[in-house]
């Protein structure tokens with residue numbers, strides 16, 4: 001018999017507060033505000049303790065009362081609980097005392113934090129009776145939908161801009177999904193997907209079941225708190241595309257405080273985008289509430305290249321409410337950021353990771369992060385998927401014949 005849990009109660013409009021049934025809905029019919037999942041926190045408080053969480057398997061479902069499914073999860077038993085790495089060598093280079101890297105480059109199975117959102121989205125899509133899942137993606141989401149749909153026996157369609165990195169395209173094709181490359185920007189892909197979602201009964205993870213999908217990102221925040229020994233850091237730096245992850249990290253911290261799982265303290269949440277597509281950072285820097293969309297993104301950071309971010313307004317609220325800031329390093333700084341993280345900590349991040357490191361460097365230089373404060377960097381995807389970004393920028397192998405004298409000669413050379 002299937003046990004249904006009453007921890008998540010309804011969908012609720014973020015703007016007018018109207019409640020909706022727990023179906024495949026994502027916008028309020030009255031005010032067009034986005035719908036968000038609501039929980040019975042009083043009930044959750046009676047069952048969810050630190051001990052309970054720590055007694056469970058080390059994956060993202062250890063926080064299952066705070067994730068929006070009714071039965072048991074069916075996707076993602078190996079997802080999450082990625083390492084929180086104490087990054088002393090990086091800290092030294094940045095001039096800081098305490099730096100941690102939340103290393104989602106090794107998230108299972110597709111090496112980005114998107115496996116978190118997809119685990120929830122596909123588990124919920126199944127509960128809602130969907131047999132075909134789909135997404136609009138800048139690359140990582142497509143990889144994750146394709147892989148998790150394959151292992152869960154679901155049929156999938158993934159829609160991407162046609163000009164993505166080779167590794168990201170192949171990283172979907174290999175799973176036997178239907179890859180649709182669109183000649184256009186991510187925003188064009190997303191518009192098309194909204195039309196398709198209205199026409200067919202498919203679960204578009206980030207369109208018609210977006211409220212469920214988005215909640216998966218909270219697990220990254222919960223893990224940071226737990227892995228720090230149940231405390232909040234002074235600062236977190238988060239890469240932003242549509243702006244969902246940064247708002248959900250904020251929500252995760254607030255929920256843990258509300259449930260008494262962590263003590264409240266000031267934790268500044270900062271956002272990072274690449275200069276060539278930084279609609280949220282631009283708005284934050286001029287103090288605007290309205291996001292001016294970027295129509296033609298121009299950056300090597302394709303995973304974050306969303307010109308019209310769905311959660312832009314709410315990510316600005318997150319940064320303002322927590323006392324955080326936003327930075328938009330250029331592509332040269334991004335490459336330097338990737339290399340700095342690799343050379344100091346042995347972690348090869350994708351372009352979004354380079355953005356995060358480079359933005360952090362700026363925040364430290366501008367005195368927004370002080371040397372005696374603690375910091376967590378959210379490193380969200382693996383560098384092997386965006387090799388184009390650093391190809392020819394890290395030197396070359398020095399080639400010799402298989403002879404000791406040639407090796408000795410090479411050591412003697414100055415180059």
Ligand SMILES: *Cc1c(COP(=O)(O)O)cnc(C)c1O
Pocket residue numbers: 112113114140141239240241242243244245246303304350352380381
């Ligand atoms: C999708 C993505 C993000 C940010 O996602 P949001 O749309 O802001 O939630 C960050 N890093 C990587 C690598 C991504 O793929």
Ligand SMILES: [Zn+2]
Pocket residue numbers: 013014015016017018028029030031032033
């Ligand atoms: Zn509303």
